[in-house]
Amino acid sequence: MRSISRFVFCAVLVLLSLLVGVRVEAQVAASSKDAEVEELRQTVRDLTQRVAVLEKQLNQRQTVVNAPAADGAVVSAASSSLSSAVVAEADATSMPVVADATGPVGAVNAQSATAAANAPGSQALPLPAQLPGGATLNYYFDGYYGYDFNHPIGRVQYLRAYDVLSNAFSLNQAGVVLALDPSVEEGRRYGVRLDLQFGQATETLQGNPANEPRPEVYRNIFQAYGTYVFPLSKGLTVDFGKWASSIGIEGNYTKDQMNYTRSFWFNYLPFYHMGVRANYKINDKLSANYWIVNGTEQSEPTNSFKDELFGFVAQPTKNISWTVNYYLGQDNPDVTPVSGCGTPVQPGLCLAPITPAPDGKLHIFDTYATWNATPKVTLALEGDYEVSRVWAHAGPGMSSAPKHVIGGAGYARYQWTPRMALAGRTEYFSDRGGLFSGTTQALKEFTGTYEFKVSDGLLSRLEYRRDWTNVPFFLTNRVGVLSQNQDTLTVGLVWWYGGKQGAW
Structure with a gap:
């Protein structure tokens, strides 16, 4: 009976969301x-x-x-x-x-x-959005209620980046963004960006002790970097600091995505990097990218190798954008945390060398394209391949066998009315060796999203998603019994306010 009542509750929730959207549209039109x-x-x-x-x-x-x-x-x-x-x-x-x-x-x-x-002359001042010198201050809140029809133990939804809990009112993220973009036309070649983040997204994105020595130091700093545009040809833009990765088509801020939930690929590919990146504008249709960074999702490095990215962004027409990335890295640490250092050190910096240290490399090939087919229709494709080794040259008792992941995703969005939109995503993720999920399997998912823009700065989304695979993997309400599929229904609400225009 509880399962039936919960299903009825979700069905009523779906109908109410659709009716509210249609009713508001009808009131505006009439x-x-x-x-x-x-x-x-x-x-x-x-x-x-x-x-x-x-x-x-x-x-x-x-x-x-x-x-x-x-x-x-x-x-x-x-x-x-x-x-x-x-x-x-x-x-x-x-x-x-x-x-x-x-x-x-x-x-x-x-x-x-x-x-x-x-309004009276003594009215309260609004939250500041514009700062002196052209900077903007921006505020963001993202929350959801999700329901998993498997009724999983502990209400845990596997392989989800942000919507990790079922049958719970949850805070995805709250944040503040300070942005000052360079403007050569106004004589300002420098810029700065600071994103402070709190909530589940912080836990998802901001590293862990297995990935970097002291993740708590940078926990709530999602991005922090400075920019300078050098007067070289059409412009050489250089950033230094910590920034969100552009490997993969999806990003952090829900308002800028087609769907509410994130794809498997977003959850797997790097979230952020720390280092230097450069973008050189070759002409109006082509630009080249180069990065040198500490590692994948490493504010502080775990080894002495510096990862690099080579890529380009092409825009052959105003409606088409194509990005290609190749990333070379080394994720395996060459030190391990220990206790009892003889000299005073800060927490997390008492380390001992690993001998011999793993030297296997990581290769990521990533490409995605977006096509605004009509003013109302947007299509996008993403393809990814990654191969990773622990050892480049295996010694006795070691293995240089590679682990692979390969797949991609397709997206479509239709702007039904100025306030309502429909979006869909389908995805394939072949996890050979369990790099992503810990299990060798072929993951697939489909997501359908209904969007209603309540007002400027307030967005609601109703979403059905189905994940499935070729082996029992997803949690159910029975101990030791796993399912090959995971069906969820999610209602997400996103508020934002600030002076920054376009995507964040």
Whole structure:
């Protein structure tokens, strides 16, 4: 009975989400044009009256400024501030007139302008989004409720990057992003980026003691790097610091992805790197990339080898983008943590050498392409191959046998209406040697996503996903009994606010 009730609950949740989206769309489409026009006229009248009052106050203050006064500097500052307020009000007055008065955007602008005109002078300041010098401050919150129809023990969903729990209201991530992009046109060749992150995504992305010596030092710093654009030909952009990996088509911020959940490949490929990266723009359609970094998901290295990436990004037309990456690395550590160092060292830095140290190499071949087929249809493909060895030259009792993973993913998105979209993803992941899952198997998944944009800065997604494989692997509600499939239903909500435009 509990299984039936939970299924009914999920079905009702699906229907309610769809009905809410359709109902809101219907309300927006059925709004009266005459009512909107009248509302805009009233807005103009209200703002005209407000501007008249502000201008009267401005004239009075200017009269005081022209008279002799010991505190004239203070009065002038107040006058200048009020003048700025008048300009802002005048700009607000013009906004609804320029906007389309017959569409939902015009109605939203009119309501915003009316609220601004009627707001008291002592209203609370909004969260800062623009900082001096062109920098932006941005805020992000991402949460979900997921349900696994296997009813797994402990409510654990295997091989999921962010949606790791079933039947739980969960925080995927909350974050703050400070961004200052270089602008050669404005005479600024430098930039800086800082992403602070908290929640499940932090636990997923930010390393572990098996992968780097002191992951807790960098735990909540998802990205932190500085940028400089050298005046070489069409531009050589160099970054130094820690940044999100661009190996693989999917990224961290849900609002910029087609689906809510992440693919197997996102969960497997590197999340971040620490080092130096360079991008050289050859021409308007082709650029080359080079990285030299500590390792894969290593803020601090575990060996002396420095990993490298060679790649390019081509954009033959404005609707097509193609990325190719080759990554050469060495993931095996040459030291191991010990205790009882004779001299004082910081926690995590008491290490002993591994002799002989594994010297096997890691090779990643990654490519993906995106095609905006029409203004409403976007298609994308990704292909990946990785081979890894522990030893380059095996000695007695050692093995240089490689482990492989190979596969890819396909994506499609249809922008149904300005607020609603449908997206799908299908994926294949051949895990030979268990590099990803710990078991040799052929993993597959399909994901279908319904998206409803509640407003600017608030996105909801309803998603069904099915994972399946050729061996029993996924948890069930019975101890020792595994399933070859994992079906989930997820509702995700994403809020964001800030001055940064486009993808984060």
